[in-house]
Amino acid sequence: MSAPSLGANAGTRRPFVIAAVMASMFMVAIEATIVSTAMPQIVAELGGLDLYAWVFSSFLLTQTAMTVVFGKLADLYGRKPVMLAGIGVFLVGSVLAGFAWSMPSMIAFRLIQGVGAGAMQPIAMTIVADLYPAQERGKVQGYLASVWAVSSVLGPIAGGLIIHALSWAWIFWVNVPIGLAAVWMFVRYLREEPRTAERSIDYAGAALFTVATAALMFALTLAGGGRPDVAWSAAGVFAVSAALFVWQERRAPDPMVSFPLWRRRPIAAANAAGLLAGMALMGLTTFLPMYVQGVLHRSPVTAGLTLTMLVLGWPAGATLAARLFPVFGLRRIMIAGGLLLPLGACVFVTLGPGSSPVWAAVGSAVMGLGMGLYSIASLVLIQESVDWSQRGVATASNLFARNLGSTLGAAALGAVLNWSLARAPGVGAVSSERLRAALESAPGAPADPALTAALQGALHLTFWSMLALACAIVLVTLLVPASSDALGRRAPAPAPSPAGE
Numbered sequence: 001m002s003a004p005s006l007g008a009n010a011g012t013r014r015p016f017v018i019a020a021v022m023a024s025m026f027m028v029a030i031e032a033t034i035v036s037t038a039m040p041q042i043v044a045e046l047g048g049l050d051l052y053a054w055v056f057s058s059f060l061l062t063q064t065a066m067t068v069v070f071g072k073l074a075d076l077y078g079r080k081p082v083m084l085a086g087i088g089v090f091l092v093g094s095v096l097a098g099f100a101w102s103m104p105s106m107i108a109f110r111l112i113q114g115v116g117a118g119a120m121q122p123i124a125m126t127i128v129a130d131l132y133p134a135q136e137r138g139k140v141q142g143y144l145a146s147v148w149a150v151s152s153v154l155g156p157i158a159g160g161l162i163i164h165a166l167s168w169a170w171i172f173w174v175n176v177p178i179g180l181a182a183v184w185m186f187v188r189y190l191r192e193e194p195r196t197a198e199r200s201i202d203y204a205g206a207a208l209f210t211v212a213t214a215a216l217m218f219a220l221t222l223a224g225g226g227r228p229d230v231a232w233s234a235a236g237v238f239a240v241s242a243a244l245f246v247w248q249e250r251r252a253p254d255p256m257v258s259f260p261l262w263r264r265r266p267i268a269a270a271n272a273a274g275l276l277a278g279m280a281l282m283g284l285t286t287f288l289p290m291y292v293q294g295v296l297h298r299s300p301v302t303a304g305l306t307l308t309m310l311v312l313g314w315p316a317g318a319t320l321a322a323r324l325f326p327v328f329g330l331r332r333i334m335i336a337g338g339l340l341l342p343l344g345a346c347v348f349v350t351l352g353p354g355s356s357p358v359w360a361a362v363g364s365a366v367m368g369l370g371m372g373l374y375s376i377a378s379l380v381l382i383q384e385s386v387d388w389s390q391r392g393v394a395t396a397s398n399l400f401a402r403n404l405g406s407t408l409g410a411a412a413l414g415a416v417l418n419w420s421l422a423r424a425p426g427v428g429a430v431s432s433e434r435l436r437a438a439l440e441s442a443p444g445a446p447a448d449p450a451l452t453a454a455l456q457g458a459l460h461l462t463f464w465s466m467l468a469l470a471c472a473i474v475l476v477t478l479l480v481p482a483s484s485d486a487l488g489r490r491a492p493a494p495a496p497s498p499a500g501e
Contacts (some may be wrong), residue, residue: 013189014131018140020185021124022147024087027175027182028117029148032056033155038168045168046103057221058107059114064403065213066118069206071126071396072256075389076201078192079127082392084183086119091179098169122396127190129383129391135326137383141376145318149311205256208245212238217404220411258390262397266385269479270378271401273338276473277371278405280341283413283466284310284367287459288348292357294455306357309364310371317372325377330384331480333377338477340370342470348463353456367470374477381480409469413462420458 039055074082093112100106128140162170219234249255262268289303317337325333347363379398386394 016185016189017127017131018143020182020190021127022144023178023182023185024083024120024124025144025147026151027090027178028121029151030155030158031059031113031117033152034159034162034171037156037159038163038171041163041168042106043103046100046106054107055103055110057217058110059117060403060407061214061217061221062111062114063117063121064217064400064407065210066115067122067400067403068257068393068396069210070119071122071393072206073201074123074126074392079123079130079392080186080190080192082119083123083127083186086116086123087179087183087186088116089113090116090120091176092116094172094175094179098172122399123392125379125399126383126392126395129380129395130388134380134384137322137380139319139322141379142315142318142322142372145372145376146315149315152308152311202248202252202254202256205245205248205252208241208248209256212241212245213400213404215241217407220407258393261386261390261394264385266480267382267394267397269476270334270382271397273334273374273473273476274378274398274401275405275408276469276476277341277374278402279409279412280345280466280469280473281367281371282406282409283462283469284348284364286410287413287417287462287466288360288364290455291348291351291459291463292360295351295353295452295459296355296357296360297452298357302357306361306364309361310368313365313368313370314372314375317369317374318376319372320369321373321376325380330377330381331477331482334374334381334477334480335474337370337373337375337377338470338474340366340373341473342467344368344370345463345467345470349460349467351460351463353452374473413465416462416465417458420461421454 035055042055070082070086090113093109093114093116097106097109097113100109125141125144128137128144132140158174159171162168162174215234215238219231219238222231222234245257249257249259262271285307288307289300292298292303292306293300317340321333321337344363344366347359347366351360379395382394382398383391
């Protein structure tokens with residue numbers, strides 16, 4: 001099977017293609033923060049407060065479930081058509097979400113948005129890998145990391161301005177001009193050689209993988225949410241569909257998921273560490289703001305600022321990794337980033353009711369720096385471990401592991417918190433209403449000492465769990481073979497070659 005070359009075609013203009021990639025990534029990156037800002041207005045108009053969380057969970061569910069499927073399709077059909085299809089689906093979902101008439105319809109349209117995001121994110125990173133050799137790719141991946149940092153800051157601001165000046169529907173419709181601009185640049189400046197080889201698509205494998213992943217995430221999302229019957233039913237669907245998926249992939253001539261590929265030691269180790277990193281990161285982003293507000297009794301703004309250091313440290317680490325891994329090798333940079341994660345997590349286990357939020361911000365910055373170093377090096381390692389025909393699905397496997405880790409982290413660490421609060425000494429079981437009232441109380445207002453102590457103990461246990469996950473990341477990263485250091489330093493392959501500027 002011939003491999004189309006993005007870079008070898010004279011019509012490909014890398015700066016414009018990267019601008020299109022960044023615009024696509026921006027739409028995916030900003031959706032969580034800009035939507036969360038508008039959710040009070042959306043709920044007030046549409047109702048369905050009990051479905052509030054599913055506006056976010058539905059997007060992540062389909063995004064994760066479809067990531068590997070679209071990665072495989074990009075290997076079969078080329079990056080450009082799959083990317084354009086993903087943007088089209090995302091924009092259709094965005095337009096429909098703006099017209100949502102009820103919370104169930106909003107969730108349905110967010111599911112469509114997630115399908116589009118499941119194509120855009122992995123294919124964007126795969127296009128970068130096709131256009132740039134490993135020695136240059138880290139810098140470009142650093143640019144993409146900065147998109148997530150900017151969106152985390154710009155999202156709440158943009159959401160607030162849109163709600164103030166227009167209606168909440170425009171937080172979805174604003175994607176349309178950005179998406180159309182990205183489509184135009186991809187169509188105009190990205191060139192691929194036509195595919196002439198016969199294609200074999202594992203439709204059954206794709207369907208079973210999607211069902212299994214969606215059922216697993218559904219079960220994890222509902223775990224501890226008061227619906228154990230539904231969660232166990234979803235877990236049963238996952239078990240059956242996963243077994244059928246394995247059976248199908250072993251007999252398919254061109255399987256959707258190549259088990260030999262996923263078992264390769266560099267890829268398996270990097271993805272396992274990525275899953276653990278997703279779990280640890282979810283613990284930080286979920287529970288640090290709760291600690292700052294509920295135990296340190298600081299304002300939501302202060303809580304947000306402590307977490308902002310994470311998104312500032314991440315692109316800084318990515319930029320540093322881009323400069324260092326051509327010299328030191330990918331494995332060493334992954335290990336260095338992995339070591340920073342438990343170092344940052346140690347800060348959180350030392351927090352107490354009298355601690356300064358500045359100390360929490362330091363821990364966030366250190367973990368962000370570590371994630372930037374690790375994530376870029378691991379992604380380049382995986383991409384350099386395969387040839388063009390498998391690069392899409394290999395890249396998607398890394399993003400799939402991180403997204404699944406986030407869902408696992410939310411379920412596991414949330415269970416740790418709930419278990420501890422249910423056994424808090426002196427206060428009995430802490431209800432969600434009582435916890436919400438404590439978090440929403442004004443900074444400096446009289447606090448319930450027993451509740452503060454219970455929350456301190458529960459969150460302290462989650463931080464210890466996060467530290468254990470961070471230490472496990474280091475151990476798993478050490479399993480990456482030493483020969484992987486050479487991947488980031490070797491000369492780029494003849495095809496695909498870089499395009500002219």
